[in-house]
Amino acid sequence: MIHLSSQESSPSFRPDFAPNAQLPRHRWYRFKEGFSAGLVSQFAASYLPREGAHLLDPFLGSGTTAVEGARLGHHVDGIETNPFMAFMAKVKTRNYTKTARLDLAALECLRSRKRCDQFKLPRDSTLVERKGLEKWLLNRSVALRFEQLRSAISSIQPLARRDLLLFALLSSVEEVANARKDGKCWRYKKNWESLAFSSKSLDESFAAKIIHFIEDIEISPKLKGSTSITQGDSRNHFHKAHRNERFYDGILTSPPYLNSFDYTDIYRPELLLMKAAQNSEDLRRLRLRTLRSHVQVAWKPSEPLGIPRLAEKIEAIKDAGLWSSRIPAMINAYFVDLDAVVTQSSQCLKKAGTAGFVVADSAYAGVVIPVGEILGEIFERRGFRIEKIHTFRQTRGNGNHQQQSKDRLNEVMVVASFRGN
Ligand SMILES: C[S@@+](CC[C@H](N)C(=O)[O-])C[C@H]1O[C@@H](n2cnc3c(N)ncnc32)[C@H](O)[C@@H]1O
Incomplete structure (x- = not known):
């Protein structure tokens, strides 16, 4: 019993x-x-x-x-x-060299303006703003900037630094999305249309994440x-x-x-x-x-x-x-x-x-x-x-x-x- x-x-x-x-x-x-x-x-x-x-x-x-x-x-x-969760857990548990030059690498990516406008998404996707949708998670300018940053990150070496940057970018998205996860589903933020998130909002959210990452790696580079x-x-x-x-x-x-x-x-x-x-x-x-x-x-x-x-x-x-x-x-x-x-x-x-x-x-x-x-x-x-x-x-x-x-x-x-x- x-x-x-x-x-x-x-x-x-x-x-x-x-x-x-x-x-x-x-x-x-x-x-x-x-x-x-x-x-x-x-x-x-x-x-x-x-x-x-x-x-x-x-x-x-x-x-x-x-x-x-x-x-x-x-x-x-x-x-x-x-x-996604497996990737997150890997990035969170790696040992890093102290500064990991993350700040410089992030700046290099933020300066990138390479043209990127391709999204291959499922037809029923409401991920990115497009004609005919009533609601969407990411405004078009946010999504385009995401692609631009992702593409810049893909050429960063070594792999550990590249993964940190990609993870920082992915974890910046919810902040500048029109809805947030509430433990049950994605719920649209109050007055989401007037929030008008833009490429600049994503840059700011990404930079704030990078600062957290650097602070934490400085405190405990090794587990x-x-x-x-x-x-x-x-x-x-x-x-x-x-x-x-x-x-x-x-x-x-x-x-x-x-x-x-x-x-x-x-x-x-x-x-x-x-x-x-x-x-x-x-x-x-x-x-x-x-x-x-x-x-x-x-x-x-x-x-x-x-x-x-x-x-x-x-x-x-x-x-x-x-x-x-x-x-x-x-x-x-x-x-x-x-x-x-x-x-x-x-x-x-x-x-x-x-x-x-x-x-x-x-x-x-x-x-x-x-x-x-x-x-x-x-x-x-x-x-x-x-x-x-x-x-x-x-x-x-x-x-x-x-x-x-x-x-x-x-x-x-x-x-x-x-x-x-
Ligand atoms: C409640 S969460 C675990 C949360 C974790 N304790 C933490 O603190 O982050 C359950 C996890 O199980 C994963 N999962 C579901 N089915 C699985 C399976 N068959 N094998 C391995 N993982 C699975 C889900 O993707 C989810 O990330």
């Missing part, structure tokens, strides 16, 4: 990204869906045996586990399927530990990375929540701008490599996972007139995918190594899916002992994709240690 606890912790032990906005490197990109650096440091202090431990995050996102783990002197492997980041699908990837050896002392991660949030869609502007996707088919292929937590593609059906409590919940919502008929299958598939990740964790964690998974309950048609508790059951079936389920907060859910419930939804970290087999 799983015990639910809510112990007192340090104020920065939080499942959200907000405290990171003040921290070197973490602040380079406001990643709404990330967790706090404090969560990583507290997990490391509680569950990693010593400095220099091996830690894995199979849903790396913006790289919080990697940046913070390496800052503390650990060796962190990360897996992330989305090319004490090391990182290795792979772009890949962690459902079928990580347990073989170290020749099937039991390699990791800990696994800390936050898989996408079961709330139909589609990362590929929300990060589509960045994916198109960095040319990691050229069209809708590329985006579809990327979606197929994500955990099945959304319904934006038709997934192959999966066999029921065989957890009675899960089967009951799926049965309860099956005929409830949900906003998508794919939701019951998605819920089963979500846990099948988590099971694959937990199974691999059991194959690569050392005996007594600890896994911490941050997840949240969901509700569909008023029926709560107790994600933390079902995940706990999966851990137990795969040879783990539940150490605790730490409750961070209880929310009313996300009215956008899930359906609200009268009950509060728990956002938790399931902490489980591997008993060996």
